[in-house]
Amino acid sequence: MFNQLNRGLSNFFKKITIKEFSPKSFRKLTIKLNDILVQNDVAVKTAKAICKKLEEKLIHTEHARFSSLKPLIISNLRDVLLEVMAPPENIDILRLVEEKKSKNKPLVIMFIGINGVGKTLTIGKIGKFLQDHNYSSVFAASDTFRAGSIQQLQKHGEKLGIRVIAQEYGSDAAAVAFDAINHAESKKIDVVLIDTAGRIETNVNLMAELEKLKRVAEPDLIVFVGDALTGNSLVSQATLFHEKIGIDASILNKMDADVSGGAAVSITNITQKPILFIGTGQKYKDIQSFHPEKIIDQILSKK
Ligand SMILES: Nc1nc2c(ncn2[C@@H]2O[C@H](COP(=O)(O)OP(=O)(O)OP(=O)(O)O)[C@@H](O)[C@H]2O)c(=O)[nH]1
Numbered sequence: 001m002f003n004q005l006n007r008g009l010s011n012f013f014k015k016i017t018i019k020e021f022s023p024k025s026f027r028k029l030t031i032k033l034n035d036i037l038v039q040n041d042v043a044v045k046t047a048k049a050i051c052k053k054l055e056e057k058l059i060h061t062e063h064a065r066f067s068s069l070k071p072l073i074i075s076n077l078r079d080v081l082l083e084v085m086a087p088p089e090n091i092d093i094l095r096l097v098e099e100k101k102s103k104n105k106p107l108v109i110m111f112i113g114i115n116g117v118g119k120t121l122t123i124g125k126i127g128k129f130l131q132d133h134n135y136s137s138v139f140a141a142s143d144t145f146r147a148g149s150i151q152q153l154q155k156h157g158e159k160l161g162i163r164v165i166a167q168e169y170g171s172d173a174a175a176v177a178f179d180a181i182n183h184a185e186s187k188k189i190d191v192v193l194i195d196t197a198g199r200i201e202t203n204v205n206l207m208a209e210l211e212k213l214k215r216v217a218e219p220d221l222i223v224f225v226g227d228a229l230t231g232n233s234l235v236s237q238a239t240l241f242h243e244k245i246g247i248d249a250s251i252l253n254k255m256d257a258d259v260s261g262g263a264a265v266s267i268t269n270i271t272q273k274p275i276l277f278i279g280t281g282q283k284y285k286d287i288q289s290f291h292p293e294k295i296i297d298q299i300l301s302k303k
């Protein structure tokens with residue numbers, strides 16, 4: 001994971017030549033750093049924030065402790081990345097389930113994102129995750145748009161022993177979600193996971209469908225699902241979905257592939273929303289909670 005960004009930064013560290021401790025030499029350094037970050041899919045705004053924070057930290061660091069500049073820069077960059085990747089607030093999904101349960105209500109989560117990013121598989125993974133923690137769930141087949149989507153979700157439901165609430169293809173996505181929520185309330189099911197059709201963020205009709213879904217289902221969480229392989233465009237997708245629909249968290253899938261790493265660094269900084277999980281493969285168990293420190297270790301590890 002993150003080989004590209006890791007290599008870019010390793011080369012950058014190797015080439016650090018400044019000996020002098022001055023704002024001017026730090027500026028020179030962060031101009032180079034900015035290029036490497038942006039080349040590796042870190043969003044422009046995030047790269048800028050990283051460089052600015054790093055310069056400030058370097059200027060204010062007591063440097064007598066360091067025999068050379070390199071470890072000083074690496075250790076400060078680590079702190080800066082942690083700051084930039086930390087959301088203002090974290091979400092504990094199991095705590096939210098408990099809170100709703102105490103009010104005799106299901107937690108309702110809606111998953112949105114463009115085609116093929118892994119929304120439907122993620123619903124299967126989260127269904128399994130909830131089972132593992134002794135919580136029940138029901139799936140709402142609110143992707144009534146793409147051929148085969150309902151069967152795909154039903155297959156996951158069968159494998160996991162989780163009920164899927166579905167209607168016909170072409171039926172109203174919001175009505176399906178509404179049915180699923182009613183079902184969960186009457187059967188005392190803990191969580192409703194709503195699948196939606198993949199859509200390009202610029203498709204006005206499909207975005208209107210999502211707005212209606214949100215209005216009717218009143219989800220407790222709207223989760224943006226993204227494919228880490230799409231690099232920088234992932235950040236613009238998340239931004240648009242956030243502007244049009246509003247998101248509470250993200251899930252980054254396909255982190256098992258050789259992703260550049262930039263998307264994982266930027267997405268929280270840009271949306272100011274936490275990453276709930278990362279997807280690391282095609283099996284139900286391939287889902288992990290997100291720990292920025294682990295990602296940063298990989299980005300900064302020596303290879
Ligand atoms: N390697 C890998 N593949 C994944 C991951 N998540 C999803 N996939 C694969 O990506 C493909 C698309 O997954 P879906 O769950 O169908 O994606 P979707 O967002 O529901 O797609 P649409 O319904 O077309 O919008 C499938 O082949 C999944 O197995 C992941 O974390 N790692």
Ligand SMILES: [Mg+2]
Nearest residue numbers: 119120143149
């Ligand atoms: Mg799908």
